[in-house]
Amino acid sequence: MRKEYIEAGKIVTTHGIKGEVKLYPWCDDPDMFYDIETxxxxxxxxxxxxxxxxxxxxxxxxxxxxxxxxxxxxxxxxDKIVYVHRDDIPMEEGEYLIQDLIGLKVIDADKDTVYGELTQVSPTGANDVYHIRFEDGKERLIPAIPQVVLEIDLESNVMKIRPLEGLFDDED
Structure with missing residues (x-):
């Protein structure tokens, strides 16, 4: 079940004398706070x-x-955690919250082969990288690009991918 209230950051200290607090953001785009009222x-x-x-x-x-x-x-x-309601987070079509992706079953879009489970998302400069724990226990990485990640279905808890040639060459 997806969380209704999402961790957005942690208050690390005060700022000035009028009650402002400094937040260490846990989100991709801290500018989202401009659009949030509560x-x-x-x-x-x-x-x-x-x-x-x-x-x-x-x-x-x-x-x-x-x-x-x-x-x-x-x-x-x-040291308080600040939460925002998921409906208040501005997101474009095709954008997802990382915590909604964790735990998705990753399958081959063409063969319906189950690769494993998405366990982590690492942001890089160009695109995110998805960590997949295969059923043999090994972790493999895939780029989060449209050529590889074809479909994300949060309702079915499934991500369909088409690995680039050579991506999983270490498989037996």
């Missing part, structure tokens, strides 16, 4: 806090949260 201080969404402002210092988001107006109040938030 963040949550728990994974169940029972502790919503309005986001009053966002700005950046040294490439880290500074968040101004409603109700935290002094350095003393903001310091109580240090």
């Amino acid at each position: 963040v949550y201080l728990d994974s169940k969404g029972t502790n919503p806090v309005k986001l009053q402002g966002v700005r950046y210092a040294k490439n880290m988001p500074l968040l101004k949260l409603e109700g935290f107006n002094s350095i003393e109040e903001a310091s109580k938030l240090r």
Whole structure:
């Protein structure tokens, strides 16, 4: 089951004296905070806090949260995880949350051969790399490019791929 509230980052410190906090973001695009009105201080969404402002210092988001107006109040938030509702995350067609991909069964698009399970996503400069644990226990890597990853079906928990020639040459 997919999480409703997604971990977006961790508050690492306060900033200034008016209650701002510095967030270490755990997302691909920290600019998403410009589009978010409410963040949550728990994974169940029972502790919503309005986001009053966002700005950046040294490439880290500074968040101004409603109700935290002094350095003393903001310091109580240090080391807290910040969550956002999955519906509030701006995503384009064909974009997925990494945590939704982890655990997908990876199969060959042409032969229906089961390769294994997607266990990790590593961002690189050009494209992400998907780590697949094969049924023999070995881990193999595939580039997350349209020529290889043909279909992602979160409802069926399946990713269909067409490996590039030579990609799995170490197979017996």
